[in-house]
Structures are given as structure tokens and as C-alpha cells.
Amino acid sequence: MSHVFPRHTKNLPPMAVGGEGCYLIDASGKRYFDGSGGAAVSCLGHGDAEIIAAIQEQVGKLAFAHTGFFTSEPAEELAGMLATHAPGDLDRVYLVSGGSEATEAAIKLARQYHVERGEPQRRHVIARKQSYHGNTLGALAAGGNEWRREQFAPLLVDFSHIPPCYEYMLKRDDESAFDYGQRAAQELEDEILRLGEDSVIAFMAEPVVGATLGAVPAVDGYYKRIREICDQYGVLLILDEVMCGMGRTGYLFACEHDGVVPDILCIAKGLGAGYQPIGAMLCTKAIYETIENGSGFFQHGHTYLGHPVAAAAGRAVLSALLDRGLVERVKVQGAALEAALHEAFGQHPYIGDIRGRGLFRGVEIVSDRESKTPFDPSLKLAAKVKKAAFEAGLVCYPMSGTRDGRNGDHVLLAPPFIIEDDQIGEVVEKLSTAFEAVLGDL
Template sequence: MSHVFPRSMKSSPPRAVRGEGCYLYDDTGKAYFDGSGGAAVSCLGHGDPDVIAAVQKQVQSLAFAHTGFFTSEPAEELADLLISKAPGDLDRVYLVSGGSEATEAAIKLARQYYIEIGQPQRRHVIARRQSYHGNTLGALAAGGNAWRRAQFAPLLIDVSHIAPCYEYVDRHDGESAYDYGQRAAQELEDEILRLGPDTVMAFMAEPVVGATMGAVPAVEGYYRRIREICDTYGVLLILDEVMCGMGRTGHLFACEADEIAPDILCIAKGLGAGYQPIGAMLCTRQIYEALENGSGFFQHGHTYLGHPVAAAAAAAVFKKLDSQNLVSRAAMMGEKLHTALVERFGQHPFIGDIRGRGMFQGLEIVADRETKTPFDPDRKVSARFKTAAFEAGLVCYPMAGTRDGKYGDHVLLAPPFIMEDEQVTEITDKLAQALATATG
């Protein structure tokens, strides 16, 4: 009998014993293609010798030094690497242990920033419906997925949620993509005005929505308008790139495709590529200096901030992404994967939309392709798809509730950047097998 607290108490998962390249192996020897990188984590695949060597070397010299007393060389190096490539005026890096910690820190930093500059009335956060920003209470409050929030709602801070930029469902007939994006963005200004312009501290969004909607990018021009609105009303723009960042979309930072830069940026997952748990919150010089010239203290913290071994692993990952052109490879292989998905499923009666950027692709499953009607939630299409794909030897990321937290189903793909051409066919073959089972 296991004493591990599992994700699901209704089933016992197989025991993973090793990983090699794009594959994971269980204790029976069965191979699984890691088509979602776990949860968009394993961008370099499994068993990378350079990252492993960096971890081993760091453990031998310094495993841990609490940031209340010390900084460390790996933390300093990683921060320098990130800022050397970061968009806009991002200048400081706050190293944490994962995505929820990064988004939680971002919300608290936004609040403290306005206190430090003498605007304590700014307290409201605006986010989007069908977003996901993590599972700590602050991050969960910012997230807009009704199913994840429901049972914890009495514990959550009050966050306003506007519509996502969800072209497949929300763009009107006869409306251009650009005009739709401007209309969607206008909801932010409307909500700021409703709450009171001097009471809003931040708007938080994912450049490409991951877990809850399945690789949904914004239309061209949407984020430029969002940036304009934030600037007009003095609202901080927090971008959550925990899942879509670090090269996953074919850009090192996902917001580069939208030609904007945030005030605060959150990354994780691909930052450590699974070799160590790590995340980061990046902020602008302006925000940092407000605290530096004020209290001189960010009232926040965790024991494992700036962990030397995690930072060493992430620095090794970053160097590989940069020096081996793996970000451009993600763009190239992502285009091949997208083309193959369209060829295989573009006219499939149960696939309504195929979307994404780079190695971040999603398929929306529908009961009726013409009307875009989702399956009845009682059919549990996503759960059946996940089981069927796993039995076929494919790890992917199906989720229910794509439309509103209850209705809709999608499958998210986020394979390692090192994937080869022949594995594109392996993915589509196993997806087809799972789709037939899930919708049959």
C-alpha cells in the first residue's frame, strides 16, 4: 500500500522509472511519448547530460544557502542571463520554486508597489475568465476557471474577470479578427472605469492561454491595446508565462510575439525543464526602485528562494535554449506539428479548432463542428481521451470545461523541443486512436 497522496484517489498510476529523450518508461518497460512535456515542463526532454552535470556539480559545492543571509553564484548568473534577454524594462529577478509562487509574488509585489509610491487605494486585480494562474489562494483568485475556484470561493480575494480573447467562440460573423480583439480588450477599460481608475493595481493574463483553454493565443493587436489601457490608467500589466514561456511558443518570452512588454513577468515550468523545481518573477527597474528607495524590503518570501541547485539547473537550461537555437527549433517543429494536426484533423467531425504557437498546440473537441457545440459534460470526453491516449503510449493534456469551466473539451500538446520529424506522425496516430475511443 502506497503512502503517497496521489493526484487522483480513484486510480493508481504506473510507476515511472526512467526518462530518455522524448520518452518516459514505467516499471514494466512500457514507453510513453511525452507529448505534453508533463505540463509543458520538459522542453529539453529527459536525461539531458549537460543539465544533469550542472546539478551534480552544484550539489557538490553548495546545495543550499538561505537568501536571508546569502546570495549565490548560480542565482546571480541565472538572473543576469534572464535579464540579458528579457523584454522591455524588466530588470530584477525573484527566484521561486514554481509557477504558483511566481504569480502569488507578482500580486503581492503589485500591491506593495502602490503602497510604496503613496497610492494605497489601489487594491483591485483584473484578470480573465478561463485563465489559470496557479493553486495558491491568491493565484487561484486571479484565475478565472469556475471549476477550480468553486469549492474554495469563500476563501478567495475579490478579483474581477473579463472575457478572454477567444476568437474561435467569441468573434462575431462578419467581424474581422482585429476588430474582435479591440472589442475584447475594451472590456478591460470598461472594468477599470467601473471599479474606479485609481483603485485598480494590476491586470493579469496569459499571452497564450494554456491548461484551461488549450493553447489559445490572442489575435493581432489585442495586447497592444491592453498595454495602452494599462498605461492610460497607471495599471500594472502582469503577464503569466509560466506555461507558455521560455521558448515554448517559438519566442523566448511569449509576449514578444505580441510586440509588448509587461511590468511584471512570471515564468516557471520550462525554466528548469523538469530537472529542478524553479520559477521566477521579473519586474521593471521602476517597480524595484520604488521599494528600494522606500521601505527597502519586499514583505514576502519562501525558504527555497534562489535555491542554488535549482538556479544552476535553470542556468544550464537557458544556455542550451540560447546556444543551440532550440527556441527557433521550437518554432520550426511547432509549425510541422501544427501542419500535421491540420492535415489529420482539420476536417474531422469532432475537432472544431486547431490553434497555438510553436510547440504549444491545442485541439478543441466538439460534438458538432458546424455549430461548434461541445459534448455533454456527462460524456467525460476529456477524461476518456486522456485514458485512451495513455494506453496508446502518449502523454498529453486533455481538459474539460474549455468554454466556461463546465462545457467544452480540449487537448493540449507541448512536446519537447528536441522532437524529431518521425515523432510528429507518432503523435497524430496516437491522437487519432484516442479520439476514436473518446468520442465513440
């Protein structure tokens, strides 16, 4: 009898016993194509010999040294590599164990930055509806997904949430994509003014919204206007690239597509590629120097900060992304995946939108393409598609509540960067099988 506390006590998963390239293998020997990289994690696939060797070598040298006493070579080198390749003046790297830790650290650093600058009255953080920034209480408060927040609401601090930049649903027919983006960005300035123009700490957003919205990128010009508004009111811009960063969208850092540099940036998932749990918060030189020249102490911390083995894995993964040309490969294979999805589902009566960047793609399910009306949530379509795809040998990431936390369904795809052309066909074919099994009856 298992003593593991599973994610869902009424839906127990099979046991994974192996991984090979883009495939996972269960105890029965069945192979599953990892079409979502778990949760946009396994960017290098499974069983990468170079990454495994780097981890084994580091374990043999030094497994752990608490950062209250020591730094380590892999942590220093990984931080240096990230700072070198990060956009703009993102200069300092705070290594943590995952995405929620990275976003928690970002929120706390943003607050402490303003306190040390003599602006303790800044206490509000603005994020967006239908966002997800992690499951710890601070990160959960920042997230705008109502279903995730609902039962924990009494424990959450008060964050403000403005509408996302969601072109498929929120752009009016009488406006261009650019004009819509400017209108969506204006929601931020309006909220800053409502809260008090000197009372806002930061604005937090995902460049391409992942789990809760289904690979929704902002329209061109949106983030440039967001950056201008933040600068005008002294608000820090925090970009959460936990899911969409580290090459996933065809850029090492997703914000590069939008031509903006945040004040604080969060990464995780693809940084460790599943080989070790690791994340990072990057901040600008100006923010770091404010702390350095003030108290000198960031009042935050976790036991496994800068863990040497995790950092060695991250260093090896980042080297692989750069040295193997995998970020550019994401653009090529991403375009091929996009084309294959449009060919298979572009005219499907129940597929309303196909979107995303690079190897980060979302397919939104609707009951009517013309009105964009979602199916009744009682049908639990996302769960059924997940199960049908799994039976067909495809791991994908369907989610419900796309529109408002309750209504709407989508499927997220985030395959390994090593995906081959014929495997793109395999993903689409197996997803089509799942759609036919679930949607065919409707």
C-alpha cells in the first residue's frame, strides 16, 4: 500500500520507471510522448547523458553547503552565465528551488527595495486575472485564478488584479491588435491611480500566460506601454517566466520578444529541465545596490538556496541550451508544430483558438466558434481530454477555467526542444485521437 500523498486521491497515476528522449515509460512498459514536458519542465527530454554526468560529478565533489556560511563554484558560475545572457541590466541572481520560491522572493525583494529607498507607504502589488504565479500563499495571492484562490482566500493578502492581454476574447472587432494592447495596458495606469500613485510596489505578469490561460502571448506593444507606465509611477516590473522562459518561446528569456527589460525576473522549470529542482530570481543592478548600500541584508531565505548539485544541473542545462543551438531550434520546431496544429484543428468545429510562441502552444476548446462560447464546466472536458490523450500515449496539459477560473477549457503543449518532425506528427495525431474520443460524442 502506498504512503505517498498524491495530487488527487481519486485518480492515482501509474508508476514511471524510465525516460528516453521525448518519452516516459511506465511499469508496464508503455511509452508516453511527453508532449507537455511535464509542466513545461523537460526541455531537454529524458536521459540526457551530459546533464546526468554533471550532476554525478558535483555530488562527488560537494553535495551541500549552506549559503549562510559558504558559496559554491557551480552557484557562482550559473549566476554569472545567467547575468551574462539576461537582457538589459539584470545583474544579480538569487538561486532557489522552484518557481513559487522565485516569485515569493521577487515580491519580498520589491517591497524591501521601496522600504530601503524611504518609501514604506508602497504596499500594493498589481497582477492580472487568470494568472498563476505559484502555490505558496504569497504567490497564490498574486495569481488571479479564482478556482485556485477560492478556498484559501481568507489566508491571502490583498492583491489587485487587472484583465490580462487576451486578444482572442477581449479585443473588440472594431480595433486593431495594437490598439487593443494599448487599451489593455491602460488598465494598469487606471489601477495605479485608483490605489494611489505612490502606493504601488510592483506589477507582476507572465510574458506568455501558461497554465491558467493556455499559452496566451501579449500583443505587440503591450509590454512596452506597461514598461512606460511602471517607470512613470516608480512601480517595479516583475516578469514571471517560470513556465515560458529558458528558451521555451524561442528566446532564452521570453521578454526579449517584447523588447522590454523587467526590474525583476523569475525563472525555474526549464532551468533545471527536470534533472534537479531549481529556480532563480534575477534583479537589476540598481535594485541590488539599494540593498547593498542600505541594510545589506535581504530579509528572506530558504535552506536550499544555491544548492551546489542543483546549480551544477542548471549550469549544464543552460550550457546545453546555448551550445547545442536549442533556442533557435525551438523557433523552427515551434513553427512546424503551429502549422501542424492549424492543419489538423484550424477548422475543427470545437476548436476556437490556436496560439502561443515557440514550443509553447495552446488550443482552446469552445462549443461554438462564432460566439466563442465555452462548454458547460460540468462536462469536465479538460479532465476527459487529459485522460483520453494519456490512454493514447500522450502526456499533455489540459486545464479548465480558461475564461474566469470556472468556464472554458484548453490544452497546453510544451514538448522537449529535441522534438523531431515525425514526432510533431505523433503529438498532433494522438491529440486528435483524444479530441475525437471526447468531442466526437458532442
